[in-house]
Amino acid sequence: MFNWLRSKKKKLARDVKTDLHSHLLPGIDDGSPDIETSLSLIRSLIDMGYEKLITTPHIMQDYYPNTPEIINKKLEELKSALQQEGIKVSLEAAAEYFLDEFLIEKLKQKEDLLLISNKYLLFEMSFMSESPYLKEFIFQARSAGLIPILAHVERYNYYIDNLEAIEDISERGALLQLNINSLTGYYSKPVQQLAEKMINRKLVNVLGTDCHHHNHLELIKKAKGMKYYEKAVTLPLVNYTL
Ligand SMILES: [Fe+2]
Numbered sequence: 001m002f003n004w005l006r007s008k009k010k011k012l013a014r015d016v017k018t019d020l021h022s023h024l025l026p027g028i029d030d031g032s033p034d035i036e037t038s039l040s041l042i043r044s045l046i047d048m049g050y051e052k053l054i055t056t057p058h059i060m061q062d063y064y065p066n067t068p069e070i071i072n073k074k075l076e077e078l079k080s081a082l083q084q085e086g087i088k089v090s091l092e093a094a095a096e097y098f099l100d101e102f103l104i105e106k107l108k109q110k111e112d113l114l115l116i117s118n119k120y121l122l123f124e125m126s127f128m129s130e131s132p133y134l135k136e137f138i139f140q141a142r143s144a145g146l147i148p149i150l151a152h153v154e155r156y157n158y159y160i161d162n163l164e165a166i167e168d169i170s171e172r173g174a175l176l177q178l179n180i181n182s183l184t185g186y187y188s189k190p191v192q193q194l195a196e197k198m199i200n201r202k203l204v205n206v207l208g209t210d211c212h213h214h215n216h217l218e219l220i221k222k223a224k225g226m227k228y229y230e231k232a233v234t235l236p237l238v239n240y241t242l
Contacts, residue, residue, distance in 0.1 A: 015224075016239045018052040019045065020116050021151060021177060021208030025074040025093065028066055029058040031212040035081050042082065042089060044217050045209070048224075052090040052242065054116050058124075060098035068114050071095060092116075096151055097123045099131045107140045115146065117242050122177070124151040130158055130165070138172045148174040149206055149238075154182050154195040163194075166203055175205035175238060181219035183228050199232045206238045 022045075023031020024038050032038040045053060057071055058064040075093040082091065095114040097103050103123065106113060115121055121141055125131045141148040150169060153159065153176045159166055170176055181187075182195040198204050209220055223229050 014233050014240065015049055016207050016233060016237065017050060018054070018239045018242045019050050019209050019211075020054040020056065020094070020120070020149075020206060020239065020242065021096065021122060021179075022053060022055045022211040023057060023096075024053065024055040024091075024211065025057050025071065025078060028070060028074055029064045031057065035078065037213075038078055039081060039085060039087065041211060041214065041217070042087060042091070044214065045211065046087070046089055048217065048221065050089070050209075052092075054092045054094055054242065056094050056096040056116075056122050058098065059095045059114075061100060061102050066095065068095075068112055071114060094120075094122060097121065099123045099125050099133055099137055101133065104133050104137060104140065107137070107144060110144070113146075116149070119145070119147055120149050120175070120238070121146045122149045122151055125156065127156060128158075130156070134169070135172060138169070138174045142173045149177050150174050151177050152179045152182070152208070152210060153203075154178055154191050154198060155187055157190070160190045160194050163197060163201065163203070166198065167201075170203060170205075176203055177206035177208050178204045178232065179210045180207055180223045180229065181210070181216055183223040183226050183232075184219045186219050196228050199228050199235070202235060204232055204235055204237070207232060 026032045026035045026038045057066050059066045071093050094116040182191050185192040
């Protein structure tokens with residue numbers, strides 16, 4: 001009886017078919033190094049049930065000085081390789097912007113930014129300390145009609161004992177993205193626990209693979225069997241709307 005209920009519940013649970021955080025374009029950041037690896041990662045993501053991939057290379061002034069031109073050129077290269085190989089998937093590109101004074105300036109100058117679905121702006125911060133620009137950035141982005149998404153919130157150690165700070169970011173109008181592999185304890189036990197607390201408090205708007213390499217995908221397969229993943233996919237995620 002209980003087994004029957006459990007399997008029925010499993011069938012009812014939604015799964016995520018659109019991913020909006022990954023590093024699949026070859027050779028432009030710390031993700032896939034070459035086109036063969038990109039193809040093999042995408043094959044694995046399709047096997048895992050993904051149908052649409054909005055990949056997000058880093059844009060970071062000193063380390064990854066990517067531009068919309070560089071990213072769009074790589075996207076076209078990868079799309080033609082997919083076509084040649086007969087791999088069917090919807091592939092788009094946006095970016096994961098590092099929040100610094102350059103990003104604030106781009107927003108103020110109304111420069112063309114790489115957005116997810118024309119409105120979502122994925123951004124990340126230092127793992128050492130919260131950006132001094134965070135509040136101003138959320139305000140500026142919202143004023144420009146954009147919706148900022150803070151990448152892998154649970155990985156910022158300075159939020160581990162500060163769920164209130166995460167709530168504040170959400171109340172200011174940014175969405176919160178969680179890395180699926182955080183649920184396995186891959187980054188650390190405290191990161192896993194923060195991820196679980198965020199799911200309990202419904203402070204997750206986006207699930208992401210943040211796939212850089214095959215190891216990440218193995219962890220995500222493991223996470224997909226875990227109870228907090230099942231709980232996360234019942235939240236009203238942006239993934240379901242794209
Ligand atoms: Fe990332």
